[in-house]
Amino acid sequence: xxxxxxxxxxxxxxxxxxxxxxxxxxxxxxxxxxxxxxxxxxxxxxxxxxxxxxxxxxxxxxxxxxxxxxxxxxxxxxxxxxxxxxxxxxxxxxxxxxxxxxxxxxxxxxxxxxxxxxxxxxxxxxxxxxxxxxxxxxxxxxxxxxxxxxx
Amino acid sequence: xxxxxxxxxxxxxxxxxxxxxxxxxxxxxxxxxxxxxxxxxxxxxxxxxxxxxxxxxxxxxxxxxxxxxxxxxxxxxxxxxxxxxxxxxxxxxxxxxxxxxxxxxxxxxxxxxxxxxxxxxxxxxxxxxxxxxxxxxxxxxxxxxxxxxxxxxxxxxxxxxxxxxxxxxxxxxxxxxxxxxxxxxxxxxxxxxxxxxxxxxxxxxxxxxxxxxxxxxxxxxxxxxxxxxxxxxxxxxxxxxxxxxxxxxxxxxxxxxxxxxxxxxxxxxxxxxxxxxxxxxxxxxxxxxxxxxxxxxxxxxxxxxxxxxxxxxxxxxxxxxxxxxxxxxxxxxxxxxxxxxxxxxxxxxxxxxxxxxxxxxxxxxxxxxxxxxxxxxxxxxxxxxxxxxxxxxxxxxxxxxxxxxxxxxxxxxxxxxxxxxxxxxxxxxxxxxxxxxxxxxxxxxxxxxxxxxxxxxxxxxxxxxxxxxxxxxxxxxxxxxxxxxxxxxxxxxxxxxxxxxxx
Numbered sequence: 107x108x109x110x111x112x113x114x115x116x117x118x119x120x121x122x123x124x125x126x127x128x129x130x131x132x133x134x135x136x137x138x139x140x141x142x143x144x145x146x147x148x149x150x151x152x153x154x155x156x157x158x159x160x161x162x163x164x165x166x167x168x169x170x171x172x173x174x175x176x177x178x179x180x181x182x183x184x185x186x187x188x189x190x191x192x193x194x195x196x197x198x199x200x201x202x203x204x205x206x207x208x209x210x211x212x213x214x215x216x217x218x219x220x221x222x223x224x225x226x227x228x229x230x231x232x233x234x235x236x237x238x239x240x241x242x243x244x245x246x247x248x249x250x251x252x253x254x255x256x257x
Numbered sequence: 258x259x260x261x262x263x264x265x266x267x268x269x270x271x272x273x274x275x276x277x278x279x280x281x282x283x284x285x286x287x288x289x290x291x292x293x294x295x296x297x298x299x300x301x302x303x304x305x306x307x308x309x310x311x312x313x314x315x316x317x318x319x320x321x322x323x324x325x326x327x328x329x330x331x332x333x334x335x336x337x338x339x340x341x342x343x344x345x346x347x348x349x350x351x352x353x354x355x356x357x358x359x360x361x362x363x364x365x366x367x368x369x370x371x372x373x374x375x376x377x378x379x380x381x382x383x384x385x386x387x388x389x390x391x392x393x394x395x396x397x398x399x400x401x402x403x404x405x406x407x408x409x410x411x412x413x414x415x416x417x418x419x420x421x422x423x424x425x426x427x428x429x430x431x432x433x434x435x436x437x438x439x440x441x442x443x444x445x446x447x448x449x450x451x452x453x454x455x456x457x458x459x460x461x462x463x464x465x466x467x468x469x470x471x472x473x474x475x476x477x478x479x480x481x482x483x484x485x486x487x488x489x490x491x492x493x494x495x496x497x498x499x500x501x502x503x504x505x506x507x508x509x510x511x512x513x514x515x516x517x518x519x520x521x522x523x524x525x526x527x528x529x530x531x532x533x534x535x536x537x538x539x540x541x542x543x544x545x546x547x548x549x550x551x552x553x554x555x556x557x558x559x560x561x562x563x564x565x566x567x568x569x570x571x572x573x574x575x576x577x578x579x580x581x582x583x584x585x586x587x588x589x590x591x592x593x594x595x596x597x598x599x600x601x602x603x604x605x606x607x608x609x610x611x612x613x614x615x616x617x618x619x620x621x622x623x624x625x626x627x628x629x630x631x632x633x634x635x636x637x638x639x640x641x642x643x644x645x646x647x648x649x650x651x652x653x654x655x656x657x658x659x660x661x662x663x664x665x666x667x668x669x670x671x672x673x674x675x676x677x678x679x680x681x682x683x684x685x686x687x688x689x690x691x692x693x694x695x696x697x698x699x700x701x702x703x704x705x706x707x708x709x710x711x712x713x714x715x716x717x718x719x720x721x722x723x724x725x726x727x728x729x730x731x732x733x734x735x736x737x738x739x740x741x742x743x744x745x746x747x748x749x750x751x752x753x754x755x756x757x758x759x760x
Contacts, residue, residue: 133445190669
């Protein structure tokens with residue numbers, strides 16, 4: 107993994123550590139932050155050590171993210187983010203699940219996109235999966251999920 | 258011998274049905290590469306909300322036991338270990354399958370798993386009550402150090418980098434403080450409305466174990482599984498049993514090694530399998546056959562990785578300290594039913610404790626019986642494309658996290674933690690100490706505050722937390738585990754540098 111990735115990762119963790127320490131030592135009442143202060147102190151020291159090693163190019167553990175991995179992952183990550191942070195609530199859990207499931211299948215299924223049979227198979231798998239999820243969660247476990255504008 | 262009185266409860270219709278379902282489902286899930294036992298158990302927790310505590314635990318325990326054994330199916334037939342615990346099984350198991358002995362390898366793996374598993378659960382049965390009574394002598398300072406010990410041992414032993422492992426534990430301990438402080442009622446680190454009630458452990462567990470796996474599958478792109486299932490020919494179970502009995506050394510070394518390793522917090526089934534394999538090879542008169550499809554390799558690895566399951570629960574059930582990520586998930590399963598492990602569990606809920614432990618004993622037998630029949634189906638399931646698996650796990654995670662408290666906030670927290678954990682893992686951080694920190698954080702904090710109050714009224718904080726035989730012993734173990742791991746890391750690095758220089 108290249109040095110800049112190490113610096114970026116450990117730098118973010120170090121920044122979080124500093125923020126945690128700052129909040130712990132400045133917020134009141136002090137009694138409520140006694141334990142967080144203890145953790146924050148160790149957190150900052152370890153994060154600082156990790157960041158320092160990254161800056162000096164001594165970080166060895168962690169394989170990082172290659173360009174090809176990142177490119178493969180981004181479409182799935184975007185679908186996941188839209189599904190979790192918007193569609194599930196806005197469209198309804200089952201509709202959003204069906205759409206996200208079908209898109210993810212289409213994005214990552216190694217079968218050729220040019221064949222009609224492939225698309226039919228994907229649609230069938232999606233329909234069966236959503237039906238099973240509905241049976242499990244809505245009927246068996248009686249979980250009332252947001253239905254919103256669709257289902 | 259209390260456990261005998263609760264044996265009948267395992268066979269009540271619903272409990273037995275759940276045990277059977279958990280075992281068969283676990284075997285199939287275990288065979289699926291990418292679905293680790295911890296992740297399978299985490300995804301099952303939402304299904305236990307509507308069950309009695311004991312029934313929920315039976316389901317989770319059966320899934321835990323059989324996912325470890327089920328991983329052998331894909332290790333033998335596909336050369337893809339279902340879980341890290343099955344890596345050692347691949348070495349000889351797949352070679353046996355290629356030589357037309359797939360059925361024999363599977364039979365040996367399930368029989369050895371059952372023997373190892375039963376021994377491990379018996380150890381759990383006999384050790385747990387003794388240690389649970391011993392735990393009564395623990396005061397707040399000891400419990401504080403035990404919680405810290407749980408995080409540091411896993412942080413140092415489970416991670417490739419000691420500093421990053423301990424840092425992961427610190428992140429977990431910090432995450433556990435988010436929300437309202439129990440004593441003063443003060444808000445801490447609530448930077449988003451979803452965090453008002455703190456981080457829900459179940460949602461966090463699902464996110465931390467399932468989402469990184471989903472993203473890993475995405476990162477592989479449109480790649481076919483590429484593994485071919487080796488067809489298995491019929492083989493007599495009786496012959497396999499005879500073969501197992503002809504190899505008592507491999508079975509004994511595997512079972513004992515697995516049991517001892519299981520008792521040590523932070524050292525998982527992967528280590529148990531590999532150490533048992535290595536030791537059996539050392540003591541074998543047929544050393545040269547190892548790696549060429551030798552039955553002793555399969556027996557040692559599989560008896561070890563299942564023998565560690567029972568003992569790995571001893572620290573959880575006695576001291577409330579989960580010794581492994583899967584034990585941490587099981588702790589989550591206990592807490593949602595308002596049950597705390599330790600002496601309270603055996604004094605106030607003996608039915609829950611003993612029926613759960615007994616079910617693991619019966620589960621080992623069921624796993625052995627059904628494993629042989631489910632193996633073929635499990636191997637087919639293991640070929641399900643990663644795209645389907647990723648989409649299924651993602652949807653189950655979303656529904657599972659939501660169903661905890663019917664809150665979208667939990668779903669957001671689950672996703673954020675999961676995405677964050679994926680990137681942290683890529684930078685060398687580890688999920689296990691983070692989870693342990695998250696779970697043990699409240700135990701550490703409440704005992705730190707309680708101990709602090711006692712100390713202020715008596716001998717002072719420094720003296721209360723840092724003196725006394727048990728405190729010093731626990732601190733010494735914390736320091737020793739960190740020092741040992743740091744030394745091992747330095748040694749490995751020096752060795753690697755030398756090899757690189759020679760190359």
